[in-house]
Amino acid sequence: MPLTTRSATSVARMAAASSSRPSLARCLATVRDSPAKPEKPPTAVVMLNMGGPSTIPEVGDFLSRLFHDNDLIPLPAQSILAPFIARRRTPKIEEQYKEIGGGSPILKWTRAQGEAMCTLLDELNPGSAPHKPYVAFRYAQPLTETCLDEMKADGVTRAVAFTQYPQYSCSTTGSSLNELYRVAKKQGYGATGDVEWSAIDRWPADQGLVKAFAHNIRAALQAYPEARRKDVVLLFSAHSLPIEIVNRGDPYTPEVAATVYAIMQELGFSNPWRLTWQSKVGPKAWQGPQTAKAIEGLAKQGKKDICLVPVAFTSDHIETLFELDIEVKEDAEKLGVHLTRAESLNDSPIFARALADIVSKHLNDYDAGKIGAASAQLELRCPGCTSPKCARTKSWLARGGKEAEA
Numbered sequence: 001m002p003l004t005t006r007s008a009t010s011v012a013r014m015a016a017a018s019s020s021r022p023s024l025a026r027c028l029a030t031v032r033d034s035p036a037k038p039e040k041p042p043t044a045v046v047m048l049n050m051g052g053p054s055t056i057p058e059v060g061d062f063l064s065r066l067f068h069d070n071d072l073i074p075l076p077a078q079s080i081l082a083p084f085i086a087r088r089r090t091p092k093i094e095e096q097y098k099e100i101g102g103g104s105p106i107l108k109w110t111r112a113q114g115e116a117m118c119t120l121l122d123e124l125n126p127g128s129a130p131h132k133p134y135v136a137f138r139y140a141q142p143l144t145e146t147c148l149d150e151m152k153a154d155g156v157t158r159a160v161a162f163t164q165y166p167q168y169s170c171s172t173t174g175s176s177l178n179e180l181y182r183v184a185k186k187q188g189y190g191a192t193g194d195v196e197w198s199a200i201d202r203w204p205a206d207q208g209l210v211k212a213f214a215h216n217i218r219a220a221l222q223a224y225p226e227a228r229r230k231d232v233v234l235l236f237s238a239h240s241l242p243i244e245i246v247n248r249g250d251p252y253t254p255e256v257a258a259t260v261y262a263i264m265q266e267l268g269f270s271n272p273w274r275l276t277w278q279s280k281v282g283p284k285a286w287q288g289p290q291t292a293k294a295i296e297g298l299a300k301q302g303k304k305d306i307c308l309v310p311v312a313f314t315s316d317h318i319e320t321l322f323e324l325d326i327e328v329k330e331d332a333e334k335l336g337v338h339l340t341r342a343e344s345l346n347d348s349p350i351f352a353r354a355l356a357d358i359v360s361k362h363l364n365d366y367d368a369g370k371i372g373a374a375s376a377q378l379e380l381r382c383p384g385c386t387s388p389k390c391a392r393t394k395s396w397l398a399r400g401g402k403e404a405e406a
């Protein structure tokens with residue numbers, strides 16, 4: 001059995017620390033003769049998300065992968081059109097990333113959230129410790145390929161696919177799960193029962209998530225003078241979806257509404273509120289009302305104190321830091337609106353605890369046989385979905401990462 005990194009390091013430390021020991025060679029021989037107890041491979045918590053370009057030179061590849069994704073943007077002749085659209089769009093999007101400091105902070109925040117989550121998980125669930133966070137991004141490094149390589153090198157045999165989108169959409173979490181299945185099959189690791197998979201595919205009204213959002217909203221409201229505070233309009237903003245996806249029965253819209261309602265309940269319905277939708281791309285019809293238009297309308301009604309709450313993403317990204325903080329804010333100021341924004345969940349300790357609690361409960365319920373490997377919601381695909389690809393992925397996950405018998 002080869003020496004693990006940890007046992008080799010301790011041998012070197014042993015040799016250096018004690019001059020009374022015979023020799024490094026004899027010491028190494030002794031360790032080789034009495035096989036080291038194999039280290040337990042970690043329980044993998046695979047954090048699925050879209051990712052973002054960490055640097056400006058990565059913007060082109062990020063957009064190219066995004067426009068190639070048939071689950072997000074189904075295009076005719078996709079392999080020809082996608083690189084063309086991505087190339088045309090790259091200079092504009094590069095400028096936006098330059099304005100927010102030269103890249104997306106998604107990787108930084110995901111890594112920080114994953115580390116905090118797994119430290120807490122080791123305390124909460126010593127039985128499945130050690131827990132290790134892995135990141136599988138859909139459009140930026142670390143991609144699913146990289147994630148599975150790391151898991152294989154660590155000898156992982158038990159993994160939880162944990163979407164970092166609280167609300168499920170076939171175009172986001174669905175796309176990540178399809179990619180996981182595809183890449184695991186291609187790489188010959190993780191798709192044949194060698195890894196036992198289960199999935200946390202949505203958590204829109206999780207109590208910890210709701211408390212973390214409510215905490216940041218209360219903090220934002222504190223910045224208003226007390227006399228004006230209760231009249232501040234809370235404007236929840238989520239990334240929009242094309243109407244044809246909503247009409248296919250995609251669960252995202254109702255799940256976002258569930259998150260918002262649960263937050264308002266936690267706040268005791270302290271303020272007036274609305275849910276609006278941002279970041280429409282292209283000429284087709286998307287779920288409305290649009291956030292920028294809603295601010296215009298509210299301004300006309302004399303509502304001049306508005307606090308934005310991005311509610312469908314758990315860290316800062318281009319749509320909070322550029323679209324809301326720069327573009328929407330400038331327009332709001334011209335209308336005489338005093339616009340603020342609740343901080344994103346980023347390094348919130350309440351949020352890290354929420355992530356750990358979600359995984360801990362999932363592992364316990366799964367081990368106790370109270371839940372299956374995938375939720376009943378995941379297995380029921382959209383009424384309008386006819387994709388055989390989706391059907392295969394979902395049944396593979398429901399079987400804990402094993403193909404159906406032929």
Ligand SMILES: C=CC1=C(C)c2cc3[nH]c(cc4nc(cc5[nH]c(cc1n2)c(C)c5CCC(=O)O)C(CCC(=O)O)=C4C)c(C)c3C=C
Nearest residue numbers: 051052053072073104169171172239241242281312317318
């Ligand atoms: C829950 C969040 C998101 C949903 C739902 C979503 C759907 C969706 N997005 C596009 C097209 C684009 N999205 C782009 C960037 C982008 N999208 C989200 C989140 C959701 N998208 C985020 C967080 C980001 C930015 C990532 C970052 O860098 O920080 C882009 C690229 C930017 C641009 O060119 O404008 C596109 C394009 C569609 C078509 C869609 C639903 C089908």
Ligand SMILES: [Fe+2]
Nearest residue numbers: 239240279281
């Ligand atoms: Fe998007």
Ligand SMILES: [Fe+2]
Nearest residue numbers: 170381382385
């Ligand atoms: Fe679907």
